[in-house]
Amino acid sequence: MTITRFAPSPTGRLHVGNIRTALHNWMLAQKAGGQFILRIDDTDAARSKEEYVEAIRADLEWLGIEADREERQSERLDRYEAAFNSLREAGRIYPAYETQQELELKRKVLLGRGLPPIYDRGALELSDTERAQKEADGVQPHWRFKLDHDEPIQWEDGVRGIAKFDPKLLSDPVIRRADGSWLYMLPSTVDDIDMGITQVLRGEDHVSNTAVQIQMFTAMGAAVPAFAHEALLVGKEGKLSKRLGSLGCDTFREKGIEPEAILALLSRLGTSLPVEPITDRDVLLDTFDLTTFGRAPAKFDDADLDRINTAIVHGLPYDAVKHRLPEGMDEAGWHAVQPNIAIVDEVSEWWRLVTGPIEQPEFEAEDKAYLAEAVQALSWSDDPWSGLTSALKESTGRKGKALFLPLRQALTGMNHGPDMGELLPLIGEAEAKARLDRAAS
Ligand code: GLU
DSSP states (O other), rough: OOOOEEEESSSSOOHHHHHHHHHHHHHHHHHOOOOOEEEEEETTTTTTTOOOOOHHHHHHHHTTOOEEEEGGGGGGGHHHHHHHHHHHHHEEEEEEOHHHHHHHHHHHHHHHOOOOOOOOOGGGGHHHHHHHHHHHHHHOEEEEEOOOTTTTTTEETTTTTEEEEOGGSSSOEEEEEEEEEEHHHHEEEEEEEETTEEEEEEGGGGHHHHHHHHHHHHHTTOOOEEEEEEEOOTTTTOOOHHHHOOOOOHHHHHHHHOOHHHHHHHHTTTBSSOOOOOOHHHHHHHOGGGBBSSSEEEEEOHHHHHHHHHHHHHHHOOOHGGGGOOOOHHOOOHHHHHGGOOSSHHHHHHHHHSSSOOOOOOOOHHHHHHHHHHHHHHHOSSSHHHHHHHHHHHOOOOOOHHHHHHHHHHHHOEEEEEOOOHHHHHOOOHHHHHHHHHHOO
């Protein structure tokens, strides 16, 4: 069974890049009839906040990305301890005593010589006496995972194809701080093993982590899941943008973007498939395929989202929006106004034209006479607008703008707006007469 996970750290709100990763993992699981796990990576007690955990859940719920279950790293610390102890016994974890400054200096020296800043394994050279001395001096070690230098790392990446790393070109990662707290690398691997994750899909900023984690899977005697790394999301100018890092569901909601628009865009952005206003999730799932993902950064443009959103709003059936419409607005009202809006909230502005009060312009004498004639010509039927305008065309010889505009202005107070043929029946006979009367006087 396919099991995927989305593993945010609750140190902030989800941004559009995280949402994309969550969506794709959910889609992978849905498509395969598998499971999707929300894993809260909250080992960093100082920076993790419960309010963010709640916001992450709420955002996913709003998007309709439902997890089959939730896991929390802070509840699994004993598992990490057990893995740590057995890897240490197996000689794959070692203590290191360098201070931040010492490490920084080593890095600078290597970079200055034009060499890659790989950790020199200085800690492995310490004798037992030297180590004992450090401990006696009160220096608490931090801990590193010892990469196997003889084992080239290779995997078939779901997006990038064959990926290869020479472990000698990687630093042994620090996995645990001197205060005993965990860094990301080992807990994530332990979780992926314990939770039976079959497929890890994440951003390409994690590619070198994957190289390290593959050795951890192997060192713990576990099968390595399938890995795929998607190209990062960039702003429309083609650069990693700060703005995208803070663009999330709150902003989308405030702008009136439908969750379906976000899903339609993010499920195909950066793929070879066309971005279309698709609201049927089955269609999105059917066509979702990692092999369509490109390696170039995916460009996120607000204008695309607005365009998709408008198209989706224009196709929303009444039943799907009725609970969000102003009181009294029925199906006919929705249909009249729907083509004129870009977001659902805009219906209120147009609906006011029906319920009133409206503000009419001051008309010239000639138009007043014309509108007085309209009061007489108005006869109620299934299609009062056609009746009214054909009668007036005939009796006054007016056509085009001269025929229609004064009527629209008198009936709605606007120069443009929804189709009058649909609006007039909603305004109703008595109110329409009253408005024409008022404009004519
Ligand atoms: N908490 C990690 C992150 O947000 C998870 C990465 C992963 O998917 O393994 O980057």
